[in-house]
Amino acid sequence: MAQVVVVTSGKGGVGKTTSTAALGAALARAGERVVVVDFDVGLRNLDLVMGAERRVVFDLIHVVQGTARLSQALIRDKRIDTLFLLAASQTRDKDSLTDDGVERVIRELRPSFDWVICDSPAGIERGASLAMRHADLAVVVANPEVSSVRDSDRIIGLLDSTTDKAKRGEPMEKYLLLTRYDQNRAERGEMLCIEDVLEILCIPLLGIIPESKDVLHASNMGLPVTLNEPTSATARAYNDAARRLQGEQVPLVVPTDKVTLFSKLLGRRAA
Amino acid sequence: MSTARPSFKFRGGSFHALVVRPESPIEAWLADVDVLLARSPGFFAGKSVVIDVAGLSLTKPTFLGLLDELSRRDIRILGVEGANPADADGRVPSLVRGQADRPDPVGAPAAQTPAPAPVSSLLIDAPVRSGQAIVHPDGDVTIVGSVSSGAEIIAAGSIHVYGTLRGRVLAGAYGNQRARIFCRRLDAELIAIDGHYIVADEVEPHLRKAPIQAWLEGDELKIITMN
Secondary structure (H helix, E strand, C coil): CCEEEEEECCCCCCCHHHHHHHHHHHHHHCCCCEEEEECCCCCCCHHHHCCCHHHCCCCHHHHHCCCCCHHHHCEECCCCCCEEEECCCCCCCHHHCCHHHHHHHHHHHHHHCCEEEEECCCCCCHHHHHHHHCCCEEEEEECCCHHHHHHHHHHHHHHHHHCHHHHCCCCCEEEEEEEEECHHHHHCCCCCCHHHHHHHHCCCEEEEEECCHHHHHHHHHCCCHHHHCCCCHHHHHHHHHHHHHCCCCCCCCCCCCCCCHHHHHHHHHHC | CCCCCCCCCCCCCCCCCEEECCCCCHHHHHHHHHHHHHHCCCCCCCCCEEEECCCCCCCHHHHHHHHHHHHHCCCCEEEEECCCHHHCCCCCCCEECCCCCCCCCCCCCCCCCCCCCCCCCEEECCCECCCCEEEECCCCEEECCCECCCCEEEECCCEEEEEEECCEEEECCCCCCCCCEEEEEECCCEEEECCEEEEHHHCCHHHCCCCEEEEEECCEEEEEECC
8 A cells, every 4th residue: 555645845846746757766676666646737848857858648637537547547667667757737737636536546546656755846735735735744845945835834834735645634744855955155154054944843854955057957958966966975975865755764964975175176266 | 787886994093173161151261361362373273172170060051152152263173072962963973982081971872881801911832933922901911931023912000021121112011101111121123101102223232232122201212221
């Protein structure tokens, strides 16, 4: 029976889709059966990041509205055969998602997978609230800057009040994934430090993903970052986060790419 | 088939009116009014006036006579407070009740006053997140945790925050000047007691990020650190 995870943030552009793909791929590579579901109807991106955009025939909306079966809409990843994608529709909008339809899709996905990872759209409206409604666990993605942290705080409030789990009176499990973190800039006071973010959000940390060019490279290649360059700092950070999701105790460090003293000096001067 | 309908707009609003309280004997009081008007003829000009006759126990003819005398002096009467409804006829402006603490005038039907609700305090054992509002019209609110930027606490009584206060808190919000605000660390967007408020920009720098208490002294919101 699957754990249903929602990857959410409130604010856009903080790395929800990148994180969904990276965590999904990392879990799948560890042998878990994973489906990543794009809830960003009308602005779908997960298919691009997963490199499956040219294989989408049926999508979430077709399944929600009953015009396609789930098995027809699930797209198997070409590299890892336990990783699946349920794409969003680009031609529809979030109003096409019905409460009953989404509930049925999640219910049908649960028995066949170990992880159902829902990529939430930005915002707090219908799409976002449906993406989080059936979740057992939430990964809250935030950048170390005030507007992202405040939006995440708002989302945590909604996770604690509007999800099915919250309505049953059960505590909602929530973890923070801090993305685009730049140790140097945090030390210079140009972005919030980890302690500040944790003090405001008061939820356990799942991982710290360093700011890196690898992310853009990977998206352009249509590859989750954990598959594109598995030894990069970003990939290692996501892999660690995935292992923590599986319940493993992994010490929390900010992974860095090894740099020579010379390139570090050059980097400083250029900055 | 459609007919054009006028559109009505309703809204509630509070307005300021000058409340004039005549004293007995009425003749002597009217003479004082004349003295006032002689000194500043425009005193009542353009003002909405409410006549408060509670405690005067006027007879109907005296009451109507008073209204006549006032209108002869061009004092425009918006309403009458504390009058016996039996005295009200077509000429009398509407009867109003402004001061809630005053008993109903004799003969008026007793208003349904609900028994005062027992004062209760509300304890929140979790952080208050951005976008959440805690409204407690019955007493104090205690938060064991932080109040985030974009969150709001509104309480009839005092507000205690055992964490960082980053949002907005309004204590004594239903009219209680004795309400106070306490927090472990002040970083609030706005704090208010009984409608007197200050915003983050007005907080003195040495109070920021400090444990504080705030209270009202007259019309002034005072904040001190509790170190």
